[in-house]
Amino acid sequence: MNLPILLKRPAAIQKRVLDGARYLAEHRMLLTGLLVILSLALVGPIGSMFVDVTLHRPLSGLFSAPPSSTLPLGTDTQGRNIFAVIVAGTSLTLRVALLAGSLGLAIGAVLGFVAGYVGGIVDTVIRTASDVLITIPVLLILVVFAVSIKGLLSVDTMAITIALMAWMGPARVIRSQVLTLREKAYVHVSKASGMNDFEVMWKELLPNMLPFLAASFVNAVIIAVLSSVGLQALGLGPTYAPTMGMTIYWALQHGAVLAGMWWWWLPPLTVIVILFIGLYLVATGLDKIANPRIGNTS
Amino acid sequence: MTLDYLIKRIGIFLLVVWAAASINFFIPKMAPGQDPILRALLEATQDGGVAGDAMLDIAKEYRVRYGLDKPLWQQYVVYLGAMATLDFGVSFVSFSPVREILLTRLPWTIGLLGTSILIGFIVGSTLGAIIGWPYSPRFLQGFIVPSFLFSAVPPYLMGLILVYLLAVTFTVLPFGGGYQAGVIPGWDLEFILSVLKHAALPAMALVVTDLGVRALVMRGSILSLFGEDYIKHAENRGLKGRRIFIWYGMRNALLPQLTWLALSLGSVAGGAIVVEAVFAYPGLGSALLVAIQGFDYPVIFGIVFLVILSIAVMTLILDLVYPLIDPRITYRKKS
Numbered sequence: 071m072n073l074p075i076l077l078k079r080p081a082a083i084q085k086r087v088l089d090g091a092r093y094l095a096e097h098r099m100l101l102t103g104l105l106v107i108l109s110l111a112l113v114g115p116i117g118s119m120f121v122d123v124t125l126h127r128p129l130s131g132l133f134s135a136p137p138s139s140t141l142p143l144g145t146d147t148q149g150r151n152i153f154a155v156i157v158a159g160t161s162l163t164l165r166v167a168l169l170a171g172s173l174g175l176a177i178g179a180v181l182g183f184v185a186g187y188v189g190g191i192v193d194t195v196i197r198t199a200s201d202v203l204i205t206i207p208v209l210l211i212l213v214v215f216a217v218s219i220k221g222l223l224s225v226d227t228m229a230i231t232i233a234l235m236a237w238m239g240p241a242r243v244i245r246s247q248v249l250t251l252r253e254k255a256y257v258h259v260s261k262a263s264g265m266n267d268f269e270v271m272w273k274e275l276l277p278n279m280l281p282f283l284a285a286s287f288v289n290a291v292i293i294a295v296l297s298s299v300g301l302q303a304l305g306l307g308p309t310y311a312p313t314m315g316m317t318i319y320w321a322l323q324h325g326a327v328l329a330g331m332w333w334w335w336l337p338p339l340t341v342i343v344i345l346f347i348g349l350y351l352v353a354t355g356l357d358k359i360a361n362p363r364i365g366n367t368s
Numbered sequence: 369m370t371l372d373y374l375i376k377r378i379g380i381f382l383l384v385v386w387a388a389a390s391i392n393f394f395i396p397k398m399a400p401g402q403d404p405i406l407r408a409l410l411e412a413t414q415d416g417g418v419a420g421d422a423m424l425d426i427a428k429e430y431r432v433r434y435g436l437d438k439p440l441w442q443q444y445v446v447y448l449g450a451m452a453t454l455d456f457g458v459s460f461v462s463f464s465p466v467r468e469i470l471l472t473r474l475p476w477t478i479g480l481l482g483t484s485i486l487i488g489f490i491v492g493s494t495l496g497a498i499i500g501w502p503y504s505p506r507f508l509q510g511f512i513v514p515s516f517l518f519s520a521v522p523p524y525l526m527g528l529i530l531v532y533l534l535a536v537t538f539t540v541l542p543f544g545g546g547y548q549a550g551v552i553p554g555w556d557l558e559f560i561l562s563v564l565k566h567a568a569l570p571a572m573a574l575v576v577t578d579l580g581v582r583a584l585v586m587r588g589s590i591l592s593l594f595g596e597d598y599i600k601h602a603e604n605r606g607l608k609g610r611r612i613f614i615w616y617g618m619r620n621a622l623l624p625q626l627t628w629l630a631l632s633l634g635s636v637a638g639g640a641i642v643v644e645a646v647f648a649y650p651g652l653g654s655a656l657l658v659a660i661q662g663f664d665y666p667v668i669f670g671i672v673f674l675v676i677l678s679i680a681v682m683t684l685i686l687d688l689v690y691p692l693i694d695p696r697i698t699y700r701k702k703s
Contacts, residue, residue, distance in 0.1 A: 202383045205683050207638035210672045217668055218396040300642045303524055304657055327531050339525050346520040
């Protein structure tokens, strides 16, 4: 009985894949950005084939050695192998970014959906809270939090804390989208045909908001990287983790820039800059999809 | 501007300030096993001089003096009162009032941040408008690539690159501090020149990033204006291109730019704090770094509160000035 559907499926899937590929080809910025981020994600797995990752710890070798054939990026004044730091740390930095970004988006999406859909006093409370929090620099809240629990901050707690301060952007965008979509005819039709509120949100509103959700996600990730690196530059990150931000902090604390030890601070800086360029490319690419008007004029 | 809007806007402002104060109060209280007084004293015993048992008595004494033996809500009320009068207590490290420490630092931060935002806004908006204007020369439109790259580099990392290039490799500019050691602060030419020279690198770091962001936003709004009826009308009237660009294009695109400015003040200030810390610039940022390294809680919380308060005041002013600039905004209820 189900045969026709089963037969149809491979073709449908193939069409979908082709559509997706064509879509990406049309959006070069998005594609380039995704490739940039993907290549950063590969630094960890591929790099660990060439270097023993545990060498990122202090006292792993020579001190303050400049780059050479055996030490591609040299060592710092405490004897960390900078290449191993980059291999171990890039994944950690991406982990903070993705964890904080997706949690921030999840919180923001739920609050934005509820605010836009339920309305009334709930909406007022959520909107006011986001109005209030959005002008407060995330970094400062993080500073208060991090100094309060200093010593206990791990890579994951840092990500969760950032997420708690990164939901306002997504919540605003999603709330306004829900307000627009909820008056569309198909939503009224679904309601009239007996769907409950949750089903309407899940089956009707959510699929229509995917580009906006994706764009909010990238923005939350950008905030997460920006504030986590800032927090670490102030010395409040996970002290023993070889993240890019902590590496830059140690380099600064030991005067690496003035000592001319460029191999200490330049590699982590490059990783962060590449990450930002990738994220901005994705954000701009998604923006063109979410707001086609911008794309058409350029 | 209606009274309704005014009240609502000031209400938000008060909420922001209250939230900032409450965050400072409750987050440290929620943290597990952290008693700043006990910790400060523990460090004192490590330095020598106070025995363990006697120290607990001292801790109790301190707790009574700072009112920490009272119920939480009473502490909270007292704390809010202190914040309202900008009384941040006494530094754990230097034992001078935090307010005085911050007041000597604030002018440096305001000077650096204010100048950078102003330059970034003016140059960035102009650049963005030129990039976005379809009749601009092709090579000028190419500036979108550097703007994009600049906007992607956080200011404190841009600072590192600039220090390496301009202070280490080519020793053109000093790399840190607020003025040359040995120059006596005062309103004379030598001091002012020294201050400007030292501010150049951190300001450049802030301006370059800010400029990129502003240019991209401005480009977007100029592009969206193009094709509007009044621009076409102006063209059909035979007005000169430059006149259309400045008076019909830029003037209208600047308004959304101001909203962006208000919304981004927080992140710009956050970036500036790290830049100051990186450059050991004598503003609030480096004071924050030193306070963090020395567990100087009153100074940390004081700086956090003061910065949030300043941003809230600036955003409030921008929001209140906005309807005066743009007559289309009346903030009247539609219903």
